[in-house]
Amino acid sequence: MKISILCRYPVIHEGIKSILRNKYEDITCFTSIEDCFKTLDSTEDTSLNDTEDTILIITLFKEDLKIIDNILAIKDNYSKLKLLIIDFNESKDMFFKVSKLNVDGYMLGTFAQEDISYALHKISTGTKFYDRELLYRLVEDEPAATITSKNNLGTPLTRRELEILSQLSNGLSNFEIAKNLNISENTVKKHISNIFIKINVKDRTQAIIYAYESGLIAKPLFL
Template structure:
């Protein structure tokens, strides 16, 4: 049996933090290794405990979640940590800044528990996650700012790869794409890997941005 995914929870509201810890620790494949109430402590604890994923709030004292994410997962960090931003604030600027800071995903606190748990598992694997409720509005507004120098030609993708890319941009998971196209999840993973490689993209978040910037999704 593989070791559980190690999670650090950072939220300045004690009740919410306790609730997140309770939900996470109830899962056999997840385990919290610590909790804290500000971004500064999160950075210190993450460097010491080396969690697989940090569940990070945005608005916090001492150091906010965006700055803490940049210190943990930003460009040039020696030992980057995967960060899943979870916040009550459904504001475009928070999503954009969190992703620019290096976060692997973004969820709202009113998301159902299973979406949070799946989000942690998804981010832990190295994949990226965007709450489907905010993806379209976010990328539509900020796509030109995220990759302003992108000049790649999507015609290098096969018709099936383009189809998968459009579904990714619409917020579908691998399982949902598999069901939509009547193919296996392993085949979807292969398509996603090919898309990222061909377009020189880091993860699904950049794939979503690429699709919007090139008019593949409206």
């Protein structure tokens, strides 16, 4: 696996490289999106075989919001290139914008060495990675947050499925959800499977993102 780092600040390049160099020998760095594109465009094989085993780490700061369209362009032109976003701005708005770009991983800039190593491992195996700490913060921003009782118009989910999505958004396990809603754990599993199919997501993380983006998390369902 090859690692490339796109970051405007060389000191951060060196910091990330120092963490990864014991495991990854092939690490390249770019300070601008233009330099990154030039390198990708210079590959001889336009079928993207050269990028298939490459993870591009992109660091984002507040002033980098303007390059989000360029990130999308990278995925459009180099679909086999895997992207890991490190958000030093730690912005909820940034997360929701970038999560729509089909990136492979997203983590906060406050990561520890084992965090980025784990993220890269998951991404290299074809699994999406989203920083749980950010998801917890999103929930904590709305301490009473749950699925609205109005069953937002247009949602394909039933009221029971909305209840379970609410529980998912608070990080509860299937066992905990079953206990809270007084149903069997097997029933919870079936509901979750139906939720994933209806809203076209593959895991709990994506389901939580859907709940926020769809405006379903708003106020307590039960008072």
